[in-house]
Amino acid sequence: MASPPSLLSMSGITKSFPGVRALDGVDLDVQAGEVHCLLGQNGAGKSTLIKVLAGAHQPDTGTIRWRGEEVVLRSPIAAMRLGIATIYQELDLVEHLSVAENVHLGHEPTAAGFVVRRRTAKASTAALLKRLGHPEIDPGRLVGDLSAAQQQIVSMARALSHDVRLIVMDEPSAALDPDEVDNLFRIVGDLTADGVAVVYISHRLEEIRRIGDRVTVLKDGRAVAGGLPAKTTPTREVVSLMTGRTMEYVFPERPAAPPTGTPVLQVRGLARDGEFAPLDLEVHAGEIVGLAGLVGSGRSEILETVYGARKPTAGQVLVEGRPLRPGSVRAAVRAGVGLAPEERKAQALLMLESVTRNVSVSSLSRFSRAGWIDRGAERAAARAATRELSLRPDNPSVPVRTLSGGNQQKAVLARWLLRGCRVLLLDEPTRGVDVGARAELYAVVRRLADEGLAVLLVSSEVPEVLGLADRVLVLREGSVVHTAPAGELDEHRVLDLVMEGSPAS
Amino acid sequence: MSHPVSRVTSRRGLLFGTAAVSAGAFLAGCTSNESKDETPAANGQSAADDKPGKHVTIGFAGPQADHGWLNAINDNAKKRAEKYSDVTLEITEGSNDTAQQIGQIETLINKKVDVLVVLPADGKALTQVGLKAMRAGIPVVNLDRIFNTPQAYRCWIGGDNYGMGLNAGHYIGEKLKDKPDARVIELAGLDNLELTKQRTQGFDDALKNYPNIKKVARQAAEFTVESGQAKMAQLLQAQPKFDALWNHDDDQGVGALRAIEQAGRDDFLMVGGAGALSAFQAIKQDNGVLKATVLYPPTMAASAIDLARALGQGKGVGGLAEYEIPASLTLYSAVVDKTNVDQYMSTGFR
């Protein structure tokens, strides 16, 4: 055994929080120059593990070896000094500072110890951005003005501005388009070629196949498998390791006959200048219509405009034949439209409140007389709605922030179920929802449609749109380029349309 | 289904609108403070002789009149100037902002007024502009809040805070000198002002002459009615038995008297400070605890106009042998009680 010691070797790491054992004896071994993928459902312990690695959490027991020597990562600065950088999913950039200032935050190049050498900082930032394939980002721009993908590049530039030996990336592709993902993978390739190790966290198995070398699977705070070959381990095996049971994405069956009659939701010539072109669509009761398109194709904007959260520049929305007042959320809600927005925590949930109050918030008038809330009735109704969606735990008085992503999404759906809505708008319904919980969520959506709801679905995951929707509208740069029953499309066809936009059919 | 709702809203809106308009009309009528008995400010006596002389333009700059006493200062100055056919008064908008006041005084200097009367918002901060006026050949009458250096004024006239405390102490001392183990309490003004410390010092010094009297408590209010009521209520609870109370300021005294009334106490005598009309009236009626008040007379502004006029006309002060106006005049903090209140009634401020 003459092989050199691993770059990083964590063994027997445990970490407990009040009431939870987040890590229970985890081992992780990372070699220089490899892409080591970390897989696991939400709550499996991935975030805690990378926080220990970043020096943000101190483990209760266990040892960390860095190039064979035992180290204690007392703080994020200590980890950074060793050459460990972390790019968190929620980017930690200062919006009101420029790109260069963000990249050098905390280690600004200085003259005489305190005068910031702005020119040097800008030049080195520009070099880093070029290396990351984004020379078009101006180091002098404010970070708040950049797109999410560009911000991620800045975050990465910040990591590389240190002498980095290991980079942890937490779901870096979540907010990226396919070509941006390609760029990301090229960067990862360059880094590993230089001998830098990458710890890569993702929900997307196909990405792991493309760039991963080895895989460690976490489940319930334990490493259930370490160092599996990323390219050859069968999907079925990975999923079963993660979930503890064998399963793939399972989509519910579609109804035999397509629904007919008067559409519940009609969108006529709806447009917003600079966001999407005039759009017509109809959704019948019992029907799920999917919108497929890239980030920036106007998907979310369309949903929010239908909902009245954005004011259209043209066109109208009709629910059961009656036009809605444009730009009024309240009009839409009153007419029976509900939205499960893309950013659940920022746009839908009251994180300090219980599940009950999150569910009842749109239907308060139903439990109140003269403004007086009948809390017994409220609790009972919230319980009924969350039970119908099998929300776990089966206790609506727990704070909503303690729920998993999938159950938080169910809480949002329960809100609209309770409101008795006719039209449900779903924006990225499975974002942040782990593999095991997705199938259940798909079943819930289909069941709601079967009970008579009209569902309009937006997702960046093409298989999801194809598997769940009855009909699919393909969007490209704000225009519908193709419409077809989901059964007549496949992923390649959709991706072609999305990229090329040729409605060649 | 939203129609009935919106109709209800609009009817409610109409009702609300009507109510709002009538309430507005009512309120607009309620801002008036006109009352029938406007008091004449300064007394009729004058320091310089009354014969018209050379015409004098007097520039007057004071702070914002956000307090009854300061208001009385402005009134006194204006009324006094109106009395003289040979005086023109250039009065500035009162300001508490040092920079703004400096600007106003510089404007008066540029207008080449004959004499300046300045009550600075802050004596130390306005010294430079006083010097500037003096160098420009404009004599400055410094009113009450004193400049840093005598070079910045020709004549200073002001009240005596130490003397207020001293006289209040002596008045109380004389009333209680035969009472063994007498207890007095003090309701002071805003504690971060030097004048408050001076008033307390004078009071304490006076009490040293009366070994039978002990000051048992002191609390500082903030020259406001609200704080006077709050602090006095606490003092009354803290001291179930005492013989006399010295209150630095008649404005906060309104609140203090209210607290005394609410507590149902009348077993002590009270001495106020400054000389508000309401205090004078209470002393005259003599049916409450307030028996006297120690003056910090706003008539000093009228006297300042007299001095300015005399300076402008090159006269001395009538009644004194001097050819020149004195460099400094410290006013006496007279004690006003039932025996002499009628004489001062007209100088009381509201």
Add this chain to the structure above:
Amino acid sequence: MTQHVSPPRDGTGKTAPAGELPAWRGLMGRTDVRTLSLLGVLAALVVIGGVTKPDEFLDTRNLQLVLTQASVIGVVTVGMTFVITSGGIDLSVGAIVALASVWATTVATQEYGFAGILFTAVIVGVGCGLVNGLLIAYGGMVPFIATLAMLASARGLALQITDGRTQIVTVDGILDLGERDSYVLGVPPLVLVFAAVTIAGWLVLNRTTFGRRTVAVGGNAEAARLAGIDVRRQRLYLYLLSGLCCGIAAFLLIVLSGSGQNTNGNLYELDAIAAAIIGGTLLSGGRGTITGSVLGVLIFTTITNIFALNNLQSDVQQIAKGAIIVAAVLVQRRTASTT
């Protein structure tokens, strides 16, 4: 409307199953710990007062005094608690109290007697709140700036009305209300108003749709908007409510001091914010407690009382007040994080 869910009043949820209890109790427990820590501070103060000045402090009249002195700022703090819970701030409360108390005690208003004074105080308060609310909710102004502007203008207007003079109230009905003769079973009428406002505030915040919407707007305004709540109207109502509380407080202050003065309500904004924050209301919004705010007010008033009874001077009082704010918040953080 068709329903996809069992109607809210169905029997299944009426009786809470056993599984719900622990978590529910956990939630209750957290609120209780917070309130208990404040009660602990108050109890400690009572012990200090009782030991240092047993005769003067532990006395019915002193209890009446402390509660009376707490009434005016207490009513203001109830309104402030709503505003802060919604994620806003109202810096103009002291100035509104000053303006309302001055407007309601002019010679012209006093001619209308008791009712005229009460009506004017309340309407001026509501009017200022309306302006604040319109500027913030529909004018898109930041609460800090809009209410700062109101602070300046209301104080200026109050000065203009009074000319710096103290306006003494001569209406007997008003003056009598502050006297011992009008105490109801030993309770001063001012304290009764304070209690009524507190109870009403608690019920509105905890038991009504208005309170629920206030919390939702403060917790996540965007989520509230997308859930169909009229966020702007809610904000308007909240500043109106704060203005109403200021109007009531101004009336109480007129009764208490027998006068109106433009210096009234000096620094009420800071006292009210401090009381709400040490009470456990989040400055960032989303959580508010009327009980905590009122306990905060009582703690401050009791401190002032103990200091005055012990004849300590204002410099010491101010230092101690600052120290107690820090201590109370630290104790709360400690207790909140261990549960």
